[in-house]
Amino acid sequence: MLDKINRQVHLLSRPQAMPALSNFEIRTTSVPSLKENEILVHSLYLSIDPYMRGRMAGRPFSHPPFELNACLIGKVIGTIVASNNIRFKKGELVRGRLDWADYSIVTDDQIEKITPYEDITLPTWLGVLGSPGMTAYFGILELGQPKAGETVVVTSAAGAVGSIVGQIAKIKGCKVIGITGSDTKVEYLTQQLHFDMALNYKKPNFAEDLKHCCDKGIDIYFDNVGGTITDLAMLHLNKFSRIVLCGQISTYNSEGPDVGLRHFRTLILKSATVKGLVVWDFKDRFEEAKIQLIQWMREGRLQSRENIIEGLDNAPKAFIDLFNGENIGKQLVKIS
């Protein structure tokens, strides 16, 4: 029963600066027999996440480094195809930190069951109802503490987290400005997600445009990028503003430390607060967030958007594209 062919995405070498296809290899193995308590999961969707860049580099960043010549591990949704575990049954839908592969063998502490709803698509469980949704929810609400009428600036605004952050801030009555990397995404943010404004940071007049948009200053800066965009935003902070540090994607491909403006004098002047966001700090409240996010989706106030690429073989390319700014919404790979 278990003589299935299993394709796995292995890390061959640690990326130098931008990751390249040559850092990865698809290797084919067979699936071994299940031992006591083990469960065999067939992958349906892989979540492609920027934080994995740190693990590939060998830098410790929330998680330990990936091993070379071993299968990569990420968030995956799949179905159970065989189980020696009393708690999990064949056919059940699960989510967990699994292999980037057709099949993963896991124990019951690595997965959680998902109870599907008719009106919620499967990819949503890796997007609005997955880590990006939890990150956005607790980041903007708990760390950001938005008040109606305040100005919220969010970077990587068309990305998995940013697009949800902006929509929640709109629900809370804020003026929302999205910063993104293409005119297509600017249009998506303003036309589809109803952000008040959106700016393409690649435009030569971006600094001026940002100043113009933030004529009342910035109350919450939700930072997914770091670097020079963040330096510019710091110029417009209001008194008692909050900076939510979620990601620093502009620096993930740097080999050295991030050198640039230290913003500390500005932070003092503005009585500002900077808060580092680790979504797992809120894991006891994920269920509460899920219920609220589903309600907002059902009310039509929160849109889920995934960018789905077909085929496990394309997982390395999908990962590299994260850093090219190619994706709108959550980047996923659908396993054929």
Place this chain on the structure above:
Amino acid sequence: MLDKINRQVHLLSRPQAMPALSNFEIRTTSVPSLKENEILVHSLYLSIDPYMRGRMAGRPFSHPPFELNACLIGKVIGTIVASNNIRFKKGELVRGRLDWADYSIVTDDQIEKITPYEDITLPTWLGVLGSPGMTAYFGILELGQPKAGETVVVTSAAGAVGSIVGQIAKIKGCKVIGITGSDTKVEYLTQQLHFDMALNYKKPNFAEDLKHCCDKGIDIYFDNVGGTITDLAMLHLNKFSRIVLCGQISTYNSEGPDVGLRHFRTLILKSATVKGLVVWDFKDRFEEAKIQLIQWMREGRLQSRENIIEGLDNAPKAFIDLFNGENIGKQLVKIS
């Protein structure tokens, strides 16, 4: 009655890098007659504060820039020698933002009365019971939120604010490590103020010493200096640590922006919080702080220390010495 000679400290030119005596001049004027509601104050002590460097440079920093060829303004304690104001009487002790001069003419919104206590010296009203004390009190207690057993690192630890911060953290049961710039001050901190440890950042093995002292990591980093010392401290932050940004004296004499390590990735990794401290945000609670600080002084748990230089003529030198790390405790000038 008002034909007194009044020496004033004027700003002649904006300092380039380190301030120099040539930036200042003592000018002598006469005291004009008091108009309606005006009050004449004779200065007793001037408070010499690092933040004034920003105002001299013409940089906006909490307060507008000082004008050239005009008298400098700072915190002063004095006695009223004449008054056309019904609320203030000759002989009363007052504190306010007054001229660096023998005499200031003020209105009643510029000064507050001080009710002296027998066991509290006058200089204490510009130290533990003045802005440094308020800054230390709200900075460590409200922004730092210290818990017993936590490790607190404070910079400029022998300075006006740092020495009070460390003593309050000790009262709250923390392990306190002071960073300072001379072996004399290291001894002062450990022997006189009973800090657990103190380090001289000018020693070649400072980075190693800091690592050794912070073997359990840093829970609160109280930052008066910024720059490379802060960069080093960031390496030792604990999960959920708090960085209180009070001053950045290492950068006040820089003409350009502060360039160096951006610490944002570390802050995310550690779910850390950085909070900019403006003491005036807490002005409604100054009375509460005063009562507590007096109680701690009377219990012998909090020492007040001022470095007093005699003579208005020496005010420019006293200011320059702030950046040479010459002072222990609050730097004051006593008017002869």
